[in-house]
Amino acid sequence: MEQILEKDPHNALALYGRARSLDSLAEVERSNARLEQSIFAYRAVLDLEDQVDDHLYHKSALRCIDRMRFRGFHGKAIRIQQRLVARFPNDIEYQNQLAIGFLLTNQPEAARTILEGVLNRWPQSGFAQVHLGFILKTTYDDYDAGARWMMAGIASREEGVIDGRFYSHLGDALTRLGRHEEAQRIYADGEKEGVFRSHDQRSLYNVDRLTAQPxxxxxxxxxxxxxxxxxxxxxxxxxxxxxxxxxxxxxxxxxxxxxxxxxxxxxxxxxxxxxxxxxxxxxxxxxxxxxxxxxxxxxxxxxxxxxxxxxxxxxxxxxxxxxxxxxxxxxxxxxxxxxxxxxxxxxxxxxxxxxxxxxxxxxxxxxxxxxxxxxxxxxxxxxxxxxxxxxxxxxxx
Ligand code: LMR
Ligand code: MN
Missing domain, CATH: 2.60.120.330 (B-lactam Antibiotic, Isopenicillin N Synthase; Chain)
Structure with a gap:
């Protein structure tokens, strides 16, 4: 591999191979320095841009993001996600994941912008709907729009939307709007879906066997x-x-x-x-x-x-x-x-x-x-x- 790279420093497969081996070494050695070398190596694959095929680009980018997050480089991970979005502008998944990246790094405004863009193009994305609703409710105190989006998103039953955080903030938004019966129905649904222990015990970090009484x-x-x-x-x-x-x-x-x-x-x-x-x-x-x-x-x-x-x-x-x-x-x-x-x-x-x-x-x-x-x-x-x-x-x- 190193021989190939000597002759052809832009060989995508060989660069990827180098990144993989540094990645494995980092795990064996439990070494941050090695981990960072592997991150740079994955990024070298991405830097080839047009000279690397979509499949390899995708694989390198996802592993690069994963390793950057593991190392705590959340800002850097976002920049790789932005490159994915730029290269694959028609792939909704990359845009939704970029929004999650912004949420994880406490940038709800940026996440909101991305999600609004997604919903302009793909109005039915339940994943984008629940997350936009969540942000409008928790960051902007917009209970009405927040509830509407979260409700639509949950109804889609897409992967990732049946989650206690959405049921809980949706119920809370409805409560604050004075829509108590609807809130109670959401909490009862949450119990049925198994995201809550019961409609009125809605903690999310639980040990299941514990006696529960108010x-x-x-x-x-x-x-x-x-x-x-x-x-x-x-x-x-x-x-x-x-x-x-x-x-x-x-x-x-x-x-x-x-x-x-x-x-x-x-x-x-x-x-x-x-x-x-x-x-x-x-x-x-x-x-x-x-x-x-x-x-x-x-x-x-x-x-x-x-x-x-x-x-x-x-x-x-x-x-x-x-x-x-x-x-x-x-x-x-x-x-x-x-x-x-x-x-x-x-x-x-x-x-x-x-x-x-x-x-x-x-x-x-x-x-x-x-x-x-x-x-x-x-x-x-x-x-x-x-x-x-x-x-x-x-x-x-
Ligand atoms: C609470 O725990 O939410 C409240 O009961 C605290 C308080 O000061 O009453
Ligand atoms: Mn309390």
Whole structure:
């Protein structure tokens, strides 16, 4: 092969052969340097442009993109995708994949432009429809157009469209448009298609065998002694939380960032995330953090510990958390009347110095119609049926 290249440096097959062998070597040696050599070698094939046939061009480009993504070169991968689109302008697949490339690199505007172009030429592409709808809903807050596109895309049943993310954002868009019955039908369809555990338990990162119920008795969680201990210390926890309220942002409470609010003012002060302590924040709430730190089930890699303050006039849209692997416990710290939490079909209120425990993978919604702020400590704990081996092996969220 190297001999061929010496005589004929533009021999496409030989260049491809060199790329393949560097590619295999990189895997054997687990070497990034070698991997990058193989990436350059694949690109050398593409640089031959007209001198390489479509089949080889396609093969080299796809492997080149795959290896670039593996190496974390997402921007470079997009430029190869753009070359594919330029060479094969009539192939819808390359354009849809380019849009996904833009989405993966957090460039929804660019993805939108590509998808709109696709839909001009191929109005029936369900794949382009769901993704355009998703972008209009999540980036542009255009619930009406977002819902229309996602609905059309799902109806196509094309590969890739029967996906929990689309069902969930479609239902949410309809809810926000006040079309509650349609939203419920979408969630029921999602259950039927198996993208949700049930119409009202819509988390997407799940362990299937776990007991699922919206509300939990403190004792049934097996974490009773921990709840008792924090309840016994609730005044100190409250004092730490209240003292934090006078801090100026950015040190202080941060606005809820997931666009869950319909109206009002809702902020959080994070102490632990993904099982890890926020050291800077914990120096400002040492008693609370020590209580948490000494209790391994509360160092949940799929959850957080945080103070949550909600002001009067707040409504949080119905939503579900990302995973069924945690239970969410709220310790009431400052609880005026007029604030309430619905999980599934049951609505409850907080009590100062007492925990309530729910599973936030179920549909839940919050209102505060009172006249002064509500403060709670939120503690996520591993679902009691997970093993400590699973605590280790589950990917953090
Ligand atoms: C939630 O977990 O979505 C809310 O219950 C949080 C809060 O502060 O009430
Ligand atoms: Mn929530």
């Amino acid at each position: 509300w939990w008795d403190k004792e049934a969680t097996t974490y009773g002694p921990f709840f008792d201990l924090l309840e016994a210390n609730w005044r100190q926890i409250r004092n730490e939380g209240v003292a934090l309220l006078t801090l100026e942002t950015p040190e202080g409470f941060a606005n809820e960032s997931e666009k869950l609010r319909d109206s009002g003012d809702w902020k959080q002060f994070e102490l632990f995330a993904q099982g890890r302590k926020n050291a800077a924040h914990c120096t400002k709430a040492p008693v609370t953090c020590t209580l948490i730190e000494n209790y391994p089930p509360a160092l949940c890699k799929r959850g957080q510990v945080k103070f949550s303050i909600m002001h009067p006039g707040t409504h949080v849209w119905p939503h579900t958390g990302p995973t069924n692997c945690r239970l969410r416990a709220h310790l009431g710290l400052v609880v005026p009347s007029g604030a309430k939490l619905r999980v599934g079909n049951t609505t409850k209120s907080w009590e100062e110095g007492k925990f309530i425990v729910f599973d936030d993978s179920f549909d839940h919604e919050v209102w505060h119609n009172g006249s002064s702020y509500r403060l709670v400590l939120i503690v996520d704990l591993w679902h009691p049926e997970l093993t400590t081996d699973e605590w280790q092996s589950l990917a953090p969220i």
